[in-house]
Amino acid sequence: MKIGIVGLGLIGGSLGIDLRACGLEVIGISRHQETCKIALERGIVDEASVHLSQLSTTEIIFICTPIAAIFPTVQKIIPYLSFETIIADVGSVKKPIVEECSPLWKNFLGGHPMAGTADQGIDAAQKDLFKGASYVLTPTENTPLECVKKVAEIVQLLKSNVYICSPDVHDRAVAWISHLPVMVSASLIQACMNETNLEILQLAQQLASSGFRDTSRVGGGNPELGVMMARYNRQELLRSLFQYRQNLDQLIEQIEQENWDNLSKILSDSQKVRTRFLS
Numbered sequence: 327m328k329i330g331i332v333g334l335g336l337i338g339g340s341l342g343i344d345l346r347a348c349g350l351e352v353i354g355i356s357r358h359q360e361t362c363k364i365a366l367e368r369g370i371v372d373e374a375s376v377h378l379s380q381l382s383t384t385e386i387i388f389i390c391t392p393i394a395a396i397f398p399t400v401q402k403i404i405p406y407l408s409f410e411t412i413i414a415d416v417g418s419v420k421k422p423i424v425e426e427c428s429p430l431w432k433n434f435l436g437g438h439p440m441a442g443t444a445d446q447g448i449d450a451a452q453k454d455l456f457k458g459a460s461y462v463l464t465p466t467e468n469t470p471l472e473c474v475k476k477v478a479e480i481v482q483l484l485k486s487n488v489y490i491c492s493p494d495v496h497d498r499a500v501a502w503i504s505h506l507p508v509m510v511s512a513s514l515i516q517a518c519m520n521e522t523n524l525e526i527l528q529l530a531q532q533l534a535s536s537g538f539r540d541t542s543r544v545g546g547g548n549p550e551l552g553v554m555m556a557r558y559n560r561q562e563l564l565r566s567l568f569q570y571r572q573n574l575d576q577l578i579e580q581i582e583q584e585n586w587d588n589l590s591k592i593l594s595d596s597q598k599v600r601t602r603f604l605s
């Protein structure tokens with residue numbers, strides 16, 4: 327089977343490496359000749375080109391560009407495709423993308439691999455990025471079943487766990503576990519940098535270890551991706567942020583009032599719930 331990948335960055339490049347390792351033929355499309363050269367040298371793709379016309383013989387195409395470029399890319403590739411070609415995207419937000427792209431192409435299927443690193447671009451591409459990770463597919467009532475089946479088969483080749491849900495449900499769920507943590511983690515970094523005493527800040531920096539590293543990790547990732555999450559999942563992200571602010575205020579109140587019993591109860595609940603939630 328011939329797979330097309332548009333956008334040879336972290337996700338597109340990693341997808342190329344793993345799909346080739348599964349024996350599939352991968353045609354990569356980049357905007358830059360230099361990226362094509364690197365992709366070929368690193369064995370990320372079988373063929374690489376800056377011309378979208380190269381996609382004409384592919385059966386399934388993964389659009390791996392930033393969210394804002396997904397719809398324009400679908401518009402641009404359509405003239406080169408036969409009607410049976412499946413277009414799948416990997417954007418971190420689903421509702422706006424699916425709403426725009428589905429009316430344009432019958433065989434369009436939204437998807438979101440829940441895997442990544444803080445790096446970007448082709449140099450960040452790595453093997454086994456998707457192994458053991460969740461991969462959400464978001465068909466609509468009009469998506470052909472065959473289209474979902476074929477993309478799910480590819481996802482299983484990556485050894486990812488397939489989840490199927492509507493784009494709305496996806497966006498609300500990821501707001502809690504992916505988009506809210508990015509904003510909370512970024513605000514933690516910012517809050518810490520507000521320390522005006524340089525000596526304290528320097529000592530804090532020297533003492534910072536795994537706790538700060540873990541809690542600040544997602545806030546220190548690709549800023550472009552964070553902005554896209556906020557822009558395209560604005561309503562759900564705001565909803566979760568307002569709830570988070572309430573919980574933060576509740577914690578502040580317990581500490582201001584020295585209400586250690588209540589604070590202990592909140593922290594004990596969190597400890598129990600976290601174990602259950604992540605099990």
Ligand code: NAP
Pocket residue numbers: 332333334335336337338355356357358361390391392393395399416417418419438439440441442443445446447448450548551554
């Ligand atoms: P990335 O490393 O920056 O790769 C995106 C690639 O898209 C770039 O390397 C570039 O490839 C191409 N591109 C950039 N701007 C473009 C434009 N204006 N028009 C067309 N192509 C453009 O980003 P990524 O992390 O792989 O993210 C790609 C997609 O995956 C995003 O939609 C994101 O929401 C989603 N995603 C990301 C993560 C994550 O943790 N990073 C996880 C799951 C899903 P060329 O230079 O080859 O053209």
